[in-house]
Amino acid sequence: MLPVDLPGTVRDALLAPLVDHHCHGVRRDELSRAGFELLISPSGAPAPPGTTHFDTPLGAAIRRWCAPVLDLEPHTSAAVYLSRRAELGADEANRRLLRAAGVMAILVDTGLESAELLSAAEMGRHSGAAIDEIVRIEQIEQDVAEMAQAAVDYLDSLAEELAARAARSVGMTTVIAYRCGLGFDPSRPTRGAAIAAANQRLSDPKARLTDPILLRHLLWAAVDVARERGLPVQFHTGLGGDPDVDLHRADPARMTGFIRALQPIGVPVVLLHCYPFHRQAAYLAAAYPHVYADVGLALTHTAAGSARVMDELLELTPFHKLLYSSDCHGVAETCLLGALTFRRALAGALKWRIEAGEWSAADAARIAHMIGSGSARRIYRL
Known part of the structure; x- marks a missing residue:
C-alpha cells in the first residue's frame, strides 16, 4: 500500500490509527x-x-x-x-470495510441521519472506533422552525437548542456554502432583521432554509455557542458530493471577511473538502491563526490522482493546520478508501521531500502524525 523504501518511522506514522474528523453514516440495508x-x-x-x-x-x-x-x-x-x-450481507461488509480503514476516532456529522443509515453509535460498533458528534446547525434550525409558533419564540428556541446540542458534541458544522454561498455579508444581522426574516420563515417551516439573513443569524448564534464552549466550527466548502451546489459560490476565499471577523473571537474555523479550491484554503490556513483545512472526500473521488491534490495542499498550509477526514457517506467503501488514499497521497508527498533533502525522516514522521490524528485531537479536545 505504501512505498517500500519509506523510512520505518515514517511508515509507522502513516499506518498509525487516524482520527476521521468528519464523516456520516453508511447504509444498513442491502x-x-x-x-x-x-x-x-x-x-x-x-x-x-x-x-x-x-x-x-x-x-x-x-x-x-x-x-x-x-x-x-x-x-x-x-x-x-x-x-x-x-x-x-450489509452488516458484515460494513464491519469489514470500516475496520480496515484503521481509524481510532470518528466524528460523525449527524445532520444527515435517517433510518437507512447507521447511527453514530452503530458506526462506532462496526468500526471499533471511538465516536463523537458534530452537530449540523441547519438541521437544528429545521427542527426549531417546525416547532416554533412565533418569530421571537423561534429566535429564543434556536439559541437554546444550539447550546443544548453543542453540550453533547465536540464541534459544529454548517452547509451555508450550499444554501446561499460563502460570499455572504459577514456582519451579524440586527434582531429586527432576524425577526422579520423569521416571520417569513415560519410561513413555510418545512422548506429548506436559504434566506441569507436567517442563515447569517444562525451562523452567528452558533459562533456564540462555539466561543462559550471552546468548539470549532466546520464549513463545508468546494466539492460536496451534492449536484445542486453552485461550485463557484463554495470557494472558501469568498468568506475571508467572515474569517477576519472571527479572528478576535478565536473560534477555530475548519474548512472541509475545499477541492478544487484547496490552494485558497491553504492560503487562508497560512494567513489566519484560527483557520484549518482538509480535502476530505476529494482524495477518495480523485483516487489515483489524490497525490497531486495532497502535494498542492502541502505547498503552503502549515502542517499543524491540516486534518484528515474521509467524509464517508452512504457506503462503507468511502471510509476505507478515504483512509487509504490519504495515507498513499501523504506517503508520496513525504517520500519525495525526504529524498530531496527538504525534510528529515523525523520531520516527515512528526508531520504525518500531526495530520493523521494529532491536530484533530488538539482542536476538538479529544
Whole structure:
C-alpha cells in the first residue's frame, strides 16, 4: 500500500490509527447495483445508458482496494464485487470495510441521519472506533422552525437548542456554502432583521432554509455557542458530493471577511473538502491563526490522482493546520478508501521531500502524525 523504501518511522506514522474528523453514516440495508452506483457518484443520478459509475476514479479504486477486504482478487469486475458484497450481507461488509480503514476516532456529522443509515453509535460498533458528534446547525434550525409558533419564540428556541446540542458534541458544522454561498455579508444581522426574516420563515417551516439573513443569524448564534464552549466550527466548502451546489459560490476565499471577523473571537474555523479550491484554503490556513483545512472526500473521488491534490495542499498550509477526514457517506467503501488514499497521497508527498533533502525522516514522521490524528485531537479536545 505504501512505498517500500519509506523510512520505518515514517511508515509507522502513516499506518498509525487516524482520527476521521468528519464523516456520516453508511447504509444498513442491502443495496442493488443501481442503488450502490447512486451512492458512489456525486451526481446523485444514474450513469448514462450503456455506462456505469464504476468507470470513475472512485469506482476503479473500489474494485482495486476494497475487493481484497471482501476476499476477492484486486480489479475484480463490478458484478462480482457486488455479488460478493450481497453474499456477505450489509452488516458484515460494513464491519469489514470500516475496520480496515484503521481509524481510532470518528466524528460523525449527524445532520444527515435517517433510518437507512447507521447511527453514530452503530458506526462506532462496526468500526471499533471511538465516536463523537458534530452537530449540523441547519438541521437544528429545521427542527426549531417546525416547532416554533412565533418569530421571537423561534429566535429564543434556536439559541437554546444550539447550546443544548453543542453540550453533547465536540464541534459544529454548517452547509451555508450550499444554501446561499460563502460570499455572504459577514456582519451579524440586527434582531429586527432576524425577526422579520423569521416571520417569513415560519410561513413555510418545512422548506429548506436559504434566506441569507436567517442563515447569517444562525451562523452567528452558533459562533456564540462555539466561543462559550471552546468548539470549532466546520464549513463545508468546494466539492460536496451534492449536484445542486453552485461550485463557484463554495470557494472558501469568498468568506475571508467572515474569517477576519472571527479572528478576535478565536473560534477555530475548519474548512472541509475545499477541492478544487484547496490552494485558497491553504492560503487562508497560512494567513489566519484560527483557520484549518482538509480535502476530505476529494482524495477518495480523485483516487489515483489524490497525490497531486495532497502535494498542492502541502505547498503552503502549515502542517499543524491540516486534518484528515474521509467524509464517508452512504457506503462503507468511502471510509476505507478515504483512509487509504490519504495515507498513499501523504506517503508520496513525504517520500519525495525526504529524498530531496527538504525534510528529515523525523520531520516527515512528526508531520504525518500531526495530520493523521494529532491536530484533530488538539482542536476538538479529544
